[in-house]
Amino acid sequence: MNNELQSAVNKLDANQMPNGAWSWFKGGRENRYITQHIITGFGHLKQLSVADANEKTAEMVSKAIQFLDAEFIQEYKDIRKYDKNMDLDLDHLSYTQLHYLYMRSFFPNIKKSKEVEEIISYYQTQIEKYWLSRSLYAKGLMSLISHRNDAPIMATKILKSLKETSITSEELGMYWKANTNSWFWYQAPIETQALLIEAFSEIENDTETIDNLKIWLLKNKQTNRWKTTKSTTDAVYALLLQGSDWLSVTDAVEIVLGGQKIEPSKLENVKVEAGTGYYKTSWNTTEIKPEMGDVSISKKGAGIAWGSLYWQYFEDLDKITSAETPLQLKKKLFLKTNTDTGEKITEITKQTALNVGDLVRVRIELKSDRAMEFIHMKDMRAAGFEPVNVISAYKWQDGLGYYESTKDASTNFFFDYLPKGVYVFEYDLRVNNSGNMSNGITTIQSMYAPEFSSYSEGVRVLID
Known part of the structure; x- marks a missing residue:
């Protein structure tokens, strides 16, 4: 694991350009979004307290943030590039700028210039004016930016709105009907749900809400594949944040079938999977009795569990309901x-x-x-x-x-x-x-x- 980690760091270091940026592919031109995405990843590791802050990674992050600060300033100046009288009170909140503010909020210890501070303050006023009309992903970014920029009232207001527009069910957890796929990087359901888990866990830290948000993420994985490494890493990051610690639960689910407790340790040729507690067993025709249709399941620890019971039998096709x-x-x-x-x-x-x-x-x-x-x-x-x-x-x-x-x-x-x-x-x-x-x-x-x-x-x- 350490070798793989070091290999990844070395690859990032080798591909970083002299100005601190990364391209999408080696040899390409500098890409602001890719650079922000990589530094956000370092921010996630820092948030989980798993980053090994050595001199090489610190230098990479510092160089990249210098580049991104300059790009952030330039985009702000470009608002009036073609019209010097452009009204700055209009909505100028681009997703790239929001993504930068989110990325930058992970590194308050890296000093900002006075100009960067002033532009951040400007965009905070933009958030307070235009947050309501924005997408779920943008609202997640804005709530975290506001919270980390000492604007707790704004952060709480956004979360309240998100709660009011959400749907919560026992089966699927907490989710949003509007959280659907589209063409852009900020229109991805898994990344959006992961971001909202981060927002609710950091700002409110309400265990029940966070667990319901996580249930939707896991239920999605049950019937869908997470198509990209980006969605997978964001989902894993969200699942490792606050809420109930589902990974440390060791108590197995207790299953009673037809009045008889199922103990996997006593079953022949049955192994319990480490970490998940998964096991599978079956009964042949002579062992099956009518009372086995009466099943009770109890779970002692926190979190959720999934299981399935299949009863196979022969029936005339036209009699099946x-x-x-x-x-x-x-x-x-x-x-x-x-x-x-x-x-x-x-x-x-x-x-x-x-x-x-x-x-x-x-x-x-x-x-x-x-x-x-x-x-x-x-x-x-x-x-x-x-x-x-x-x-x-x-x-x-x-x-x-x-x-x-x-x-x-x-x-x-x-x-x-x-x-x-x-x-x-x-x-x-x-x-x-x-x-x-x-x-x-x-x-x-x-x-x-x-x-x-x-x-x-x-x-x-x-x-x-």
Whole structure:
């Protein structure tokens, strides 16, 4: 670990330009944002008291801040570059300047020039005027800047507003509906949530609020990948800040199944994972009894825990009832006919008699209460049906992209990203055989987190 740390420091030192800046890639031009991002990283390490402050890193930070101070002053002067009468009372709060103020607040011990001090004071008045119209990420930055610049009333006011616009649930924790992805570096949900955790932990230090914010971050990771090193490092930093110390909890979750306590240490070929307490066990057919459906779980320590229980058994497909999970499916079949007034569809019930040659429309309604990645939905069909469309292809529908693959007994849908919401999928089948048969069910499962799965109820069809 020490060797890797030293290697990273050496690489930063080798790539730092003589003026103190870093480029995005070696050999490129100086980049202010990249430089601010690197120095903010040193600030995070300092905040966690894990930075080994040696002469080399201190010199790197000092040189970079000299460069960034000069850039900060220049951007302020550029406000009147093309119009010397530009009104300074208008909104001139750029995200780059806000990011600088946040970065600079980690290093109060590095002396500021009088000019820098005056410009910081100017931007503090800008924050007090224009904070309300800004994004979640900007509000997080502004609350921390105000708090560290001895403006506690402003910091508290911003946090109060953030609380009022937040959503809190037992399942997903505390989050914001407006915290969505977009094109710019300051429009990233993971980084935004991590920043807001830092703001609430430093300014209010309310353990319950911080824990709820952390729950959303972990729940997001459960069904999504953190796509960049930047989002991952920011999330780890946020999780290591104040709030309940979840990492030091050693008490295992107590599980009682059918009146019998599960003790992993006594189970054959079961190992408990160090650090997380994760373990997995199973029972074969002869060991399973009806009373095992009665499960109680108790947790002694602080923090949260996740687990899943799967009960697998055989059942006729048309007797299966739909499952209520974070993913919900509804499947209906309609008889499609053409009339003088256009296309007409009628829902198929147990009493509906179909004939060979009829067209049947399948309608699947999918509801997801959170964003998920890498989802597979499989829609089974009766032996008497054949799909009209047999060509597999990538499709777009209402802003949702997915791959549709037609197989012998099912149609499959693959989503690399499924946003929160309700979606309706339709496709047509042709009746080609008679009989009384089950049309099967529709199943859906996260390939990333298999415990997130669901299925529709079964349907039976009669074909004359």
